[in-house]
Amino acid sequence: MAELRLMKGNEAIAEAAIRCGCDGYFGYPITPQSEVLETLMARMPWDETGMVVLQAESELAAINMVYGGAGCGKKVMTSSSSPGISLKQEGITYIAGAELPCLVVNVVRGGPGLGTIQPAQSDYFQAVKGGGHGDYKLIVLAPASVQEMYDFVDLGFELAFKYRNPAMILSDGVIGQMMEKVQLGDYKPRLTNEEIIKRYGSWATTGKTADRKRNIITSLDLDAGSQEKFNIKLQNKYKEIQDKEVRFEKIACDDAEYLLVAYGSSSRVCQKAIDIARGKGIKVGLLRPITLFPYPSKAIQELLPQLKGILSVEMSAGQMVEDVRLAVNGKVNVEHFGRMGGVIPTPNEVVEALEEKFIKA
Amino acid sequence: MTEEIIIAGFGGQGVLSMGKILAYSGIMQDQEVSWMPSYGPEMRGGTANVTVILSDSRISSPIIQEFDTAIILNQQSMDKFEKMVKPGGVLIYDPNGITRPPERKDISVYEIDAAEEAARMKNAKTFNMIVLGAFLKVKPIVKLDNVVKGLEKSLPARHHNLIPANKEAIQKGMEIVKKMN
Incomplete structure (x- = not known):
């Protein structure tokens, strides 16, 4: 083991x-x-x-x-x-x-x-x-x-x-x-220079040999047309990442009527909040984005038919909530709850915010 | 089983290392554990505290506002954490330096004369292990064997000769802890 x-x-x-x-x-x-x-x-x-x-x-x-x-x-x-x-x-x-x-x-x-x-x-x-x-x-x-x-x-x-x-x-x-x-995992050996040339020799500056062109590392291109082409290539790459690399975790979402969306340490606080809220009979689940770009918009959209409201919980004034709103596109009410400046929200505060913004409202 | 513990005192009393040993002991018996220290401005003021959670299931929030057990080693920590013990919970404190003993009636209060006992044992460094012994007597959530294994894991090999003295201190703490209410 x-x-x-x-x-x-x-x-x-x-x-x-x-x-x-x-x-x-x-x-x-x-x-x-x-x-x-x-x-x-x-x-x-x-x-x-x-x-x-x-x-x-x-x-x-x-x-x-x-x-x-x-x-x-x-x-x-x-x-x-x-x-x-x-x-x-x-x-x-x-x-x-x-x-x-x-x-x-x-x-x-x-x-x-x-x-x-x-x-x-x-x-x-x-x-x-x-x-x-x-x-x-x-x-x-x-x-x-x-x-x-x-x-x-x-x-x-x-x-x-x-x-x-x-x-x-x-x-x-x-x-x-x-x-x-x-x-802890096993040690992976570092790549040798030969392995780096074999894998990344098409772009990396590994020392030019007679049989290939120079590899140039730069972010400068003074020609607007070719810089636009490069930008399009980048955007296509980001789209591919968006299609293939989304990662997230769903907790207690099966019967959820309300959804918390939180990442990192806020998601840990929210897990406790779910236990407290479910103890009070509020059917709430958690969607935890693991990748923030690419964002799990589709995973949120798939839950919409069952949801009455979404609360984005962050230790900020409300930043990720904008991506939640973009994903939801007005179909369900999305609110934000957060603390700022180094204060960590308590699980009880999250439950109170949920009740305040959705259930009592 | 989930046990949520705050250990609080002065820097240098071994608060953080006691929490670490407790967490390692939990790992030795296949529990989930978390150890969250204060690292902010409050530790610059000389006080140190750590939240330790041991559980049979996945731990949700590592930061909590209510504790099953508070282990309190100075007055500032008493002022801050006595009120944060869950009703029916446990408060263990060393009376040395405490000017206002705990007042709550809805929790079980225990006293451990660890500073005095460490002085008697002529080994001030065993102070935190005497306190740990008191806790384990009140809440036997980890077995002594696993605490010894936890000590082996958390102490560097050059200090493994100190493990018998630490074990003795834990056993002493188990003996001398007193229920106060």
Whole structure:
């Protein structure tokens, strides 16, 4: 049987990176995700797998190191928390524009600005709608447990390489700081240079040989016509991702008349809220998006005939609720409940909001 | 079975590590566990607390406002968490440094003189294991064997020589815990 270990979410990210054959991690410390870098430094994977771990001089440097490593076809990643992820946005849009795979982990804290160090989900727009400039998308995974923090590192890399697109794990201070048991996977070996050339030689800068053309990594194209063509190609890729990669979990939806929609740590609070509400005779279920892009719009639409109302629960002023409303398109009343600035909603508050907005109304 | 516990005291009392050992003990007997520390500004003020949940089924929210058991090791934590124990729940506290003992009548209150006992055992570091012993006497949700296995998992190998002293401290805590109401 695989090894079971009690770990923090941030530690799980680090352990998963080493075990999934990551070539390099470049980061800069910030609460509440500093344990990612700390764990990697303590584990010294450069002795074990040859993985590079580097504390850069800034977030900007870290994301540009990721850009460079990704351009060489390497499996590279960075992690930070909200203010640090804002600093990385220029690099992220360049990486998306150059169609390179990489993994970015955001352990979200309350904002705006330096905000607070407590957990929040107020970076949803930034993760899902852009963040940097231009028409690009990240593949966004939202773990709700420490096990998923571990599993989504490998999954994030797999999707990033499959679509040559940056992937993001959008977590928060709760999942990053809490410990749960984690089933560790086996070690995957890092790819050798020969394997990288074989798999990614058509685009990666692995050293030009006489028998092929130069591979150029760039996000610049001064010709509007060809830049539009490139944009259309990107949009087709995003559509393919939307068609093929949606992931979600449904809990207690079979007989549900009301639906909670929540991701990450909010979805954990909502699971408890469901127990409380069902104790009061309210038939409520939970739809938990696991991918935030692509969003599980269809899964929500399929539930509409049985629903009287939908409550989007987020630790924000109401960001994901816009995607729920887009999916629902006015057919059912959609409301938002959330706390902000690092405050975590209680299960009772969620039930009260549900009663207030739908049942008493 | 689901047991929702808050352990709260000063930083340095072993609050977080006690929670970790308890969580590992749960894993040793195939339970689901969660361990959620305070990491915010409050820990900068010297207090530390951790929510530990052990359950036979999937754990929903790792953050909760009501507890089956509160283990309280300083006055600030008493002020904050006494009112958050579920009716019929358990409060275990060390009277050392407590100026206002718990007042609730609808919960079971236990006292554990762990600081004094640790001093008597001439090993201040066993303080948190004496407290853990008291908890396990009141709520025997994990077996002592599994706690020892949990200690083996959560202590680095170089400290495994300390496990017998920790086990002794747990047993001492089980002996000396007192029911107060």
